[in-house]
Amino acid sequence: MLDSLTQLLMGLGIALEPTNLAVALLGAILGTAVGVLPGLGPSATVSLLLPVTMVLDQTSAIILLAGIYYGSQYGGSITSVLMRVPGEASSVMTCFDGYPMARQGRAGAALGISAFGSFIAGISATLAIAIVGPAFTSVALAFGPVEKASIVLLGLVLAASIGGGSRAKAWTMVALGLLLSTTGVDLISGEERFAFGISYLRDGFNIAVLAMGLFGVSEMLMMIERRSSAESAPIPSYRLRELLPTGKDWQASRGPIARGTVLGFFLGLLPGGGALVAGFASYLLEKKLSRSPERFGKGAIEGVAGPESANNAAAQASFIPMLCLGIPANAVIGIIMGALLMQNVVPGPQILTEHPELFWGIVASMLVGNAMLVVLNVPLIRIFVLLLRIPAAMMAPLIVLFCVIGAFSMNNSLFDVGVVIGCGVVAYGLRKAGFDLAPLLLAFLLGSLLEENLRQGLILGLGNPRIFVESPISLTVILFTVAILIAPAVRDLRTRLIRKPC
Amino acid sequence: MNVARLVPYALAAIGLGAAANALELRLWTYGEPAAGLFPFLAATLLVVTSLLSTREKVPEEEAIExxxxxxxxxxxxxxxxxxxxxxxxxxxxxxxxxxxxxxxxxxxxxxxxxxxxxxxxxxxxxxxxxxxxxxxxxxxx
Incomplete structure (x- = not known):
């Protein structure tokens, strides 16, 4: 451990060099902008900057790209809170409670706790990377398709409990999300499913496009359905001190930030886990642990603090499997790995011995970058909150413009624009019929992961599903899932028996 | 009749159509799950839960312009x-x-x-x- 800290200090020396400080600042600013604007994603920006990194040295190049990646995690929550339009797919969870908080005039508190939570999580995750990260990568390898399938199944059962309304309706949305996730070419057999000969559907639906339609456009339709509803938004205060989280907010957020950091760190280490699943897992955990879970979805600050911390911790931790094992956790990390390869650095276990200055320089730059991000973002809260002064009559069409730009920029396709608008109209109908959309989106996200791992697991087990109970990790998770599934029925039965007079 | 009450029936119909489509893709081949298995399971779940949802209350209709x-x-x-x-x-x-x-x-x-x-x-x-x-x-x- 002492050795790791010595190495980290050496890395700090590299990260604090003027060039590296400048590229970290540039990365942080670009990342925040990328996160805020729905038209730009970190994958596109990092790809565009790949040629630029060739003129920088190895460490500076990766510091710049890493800054954009974790900066986008900070910025992505801003439009989620203010407009219910997730700037990044990983900030979808922030919409659930951040937006209701903004409607109650507490946008500043939501943005503040999100910035500070991300900062605390980022710093803690970086220190954890320095101390235990490389050792934990071998633990991550113990999770194969069988274990992952069981974990995703557990996530799916928990997804059904996330929304408001009845369990039957929540499960209907889970089923619809799973069905939507199967659209496109089946990656194992190569057969087309539900594409109906439409070439655009061969790649399936994009999660960010779906999220913009489900939340952004449907919210816009809810906003304009009555003239009075379009005029009822409260006008927030503009003094920074009044905008920041109060002592009570901090008290409520302490636990969620700590738990979100730990959860996000471990999920970030798992290849395929990433920031998106981390935010979702943290939200579910906070809702399960809360004494008043009914507040979630209506503006509970814990629902913002936990997922935002988990997102950022996972974003930092996801560098470890890439650097130490050569396994990218998601698309952005994959592109950053490409930048390393372009610099003739092959990621893998040897990186710590062959390029210690690169590894520790990147880890230390995360500490510096996170500090820069919080300094940049907190004063900006005042400016972001000014957006809420825009009357709903103008905000509604602006949401449409942002959704259209965001959807089109994914694949330069007008089909995606149609999907956003179509999804928004369908989502409006579902909301009017009392269906909650959160389980739908989460099931869509988990659906492809579940199918992929379930089928790979069955192939490994030669078609015998017994393989899922032969692995101790998988068996434990399955038993836990069954317990969660039958718990409400047991509770009902117990209540009935108590009520029945002997 | 409240239009919102028709939504679960529409979802059940979508589920039935998707299940029929998934069956055409085959569910199990060469001792392994085929392309249709997962969509079929999802579609079946959709049909069952949508039909269960028809018994649930629909939220009070607010006046819409x-x-x-x-x-x-x-x-x-x-x-x-x-x-x-x-x-x-x-x-x-x-x-x-x-x-x-x-x-x-x-x-x-x-x-x-x-x-x-x-x-x-x-x-x-x-x-x-x-x-x-x-x-x-x-x-x-």
Whole structure:
């Protein structure tokens, strides 16, 4: 451990060099902008900057790209809170409670706790990377398709409990999300499913496009359905001190930030886990642990603090499997790995011995970058909150413009624009019929992961599903899932028996 | 009859159609799960849970200004169609003018001015400053 800290200090020396400080600042600013604007994603920006990194040295190049990646995690929550339009797919969870908080005039508190939570999580995750990260990568390898399938199944059962309304309706949305996730070419057999000969559907639906339609456009339709509803938004205060989280907010957020950091760190280490699943897992955990879970979805600050911390911790931790094992956790990390390869650095276990200055320089730059991000973002809260002064009559069409730009920029396709608008109209109908959309989106996200791992697991087990109970990790998770599934029925039965007079 | 009550039935019908489509893809081949298995399971779950949802209460209907909603929906559809023809900047301008003046009843002068401000500044920010490609339409605008 002492050795790791010595190495980290050496890395700090590299990260604090003027060039590296400048590229970290540039990365942080670009990342925040990328996160805020729905038209730009970190994958596109990092790809565009790949040629630029060739003129920088190895460490500076990766510091710049890493800054954009974790900066986008900070910025992505801003439009989620203010407009219910997730700037990044990983900030979808922030919409659930951040937006209701903004409607109650507490946008500043939501943005503040999100910035500070991300900062605390980022710093803690970086220190954890320095101390235990490389050792934990071998633990991550113990999770194969069988274990992952069981974990995703557990996530799916928990997804059904996330929304408001009845369990039957929540499960209907889970089923619809799973069905939507199967659209496109089946990656194992190569057969087309539900594409109906439409070439655009061969790649399936994009999660960010779906999220913009489900939340952004449907919210816009809810906003304009009555003239009075379009005029009822409260006008927030503009003094920074009044905008920041109060002592009570901090008290409520302490636990969620700590738990979100730990959860996000471990999920970030798992290849395929990433920031998106981390935010979702943290939200579910906070809702399960809360004494008043009914507040979630209506503006509970814990629902913002936990997922935002988990997102950022996972974003930092996801560098470890890439650097130490050569396994990218998601698309952005994959592109950053490409930048390393372009610099003739092959990621893998040897990186710590062959390029210690690169590894520790990147880890230390995360500490510096996170500090820069919080300094940049907190004063900006005042400016972001000014957006809420825009009357709903103008905000509604602006949401449409942002959704259209965001959807089109994914694949330069007008089909995606149609999907956003179509999804928004369908989502409006579902909301009017009392269906909650959160389980739908989460099931869509988990659906492809579940199918992929379930089928790979069955192939490994030669078609015998017994393989899922032969692995101790998988068996434990399955038993836990069954317990969660039958718990409400047991509770009902117990209540009935108590009520029945002997 | 409340239209919202029909939603679970529509979802059940979608589930039935999807299940039939998944069956055509086959569920199990060569001792392994085939392409149709997972969609079939998801579609079956959708049918069962949708039918169970029909017994649930539908939230109280709040008064909706139907002409307003229809107007907005028509403007949205028109916007999507125009994107394909005149490109983002002009389509956004026409969409915003229609929404602000015809639906929100803003004065013509103020409506056109605000629409032009929002449409062209958004276009300038994304297309000009950030080089994010926006729809150009058939007229390549």
């Amino acid at each position: 139907l002409p307003r909603l229809i107007g907005y929906s028509a403007a949205l559809v028109g916007f999507c169609l125009m994107l394909n023809i005149v490109g983002f900047a002009l389509a956004a301008l026409l969409f915003l003018i229609a929404v602000l003046t015809l639906i929100e009843r803003m004065g013509w002068k103020k409506g056109i001015l605000l629409a032009a401000l929002f449409a062209f500044s958004t276009w300038g920010l994304f297309e000009g400053l950030l080089s994010v490609p926006l729809p150009q339409g058939m007229w390549r605008m």
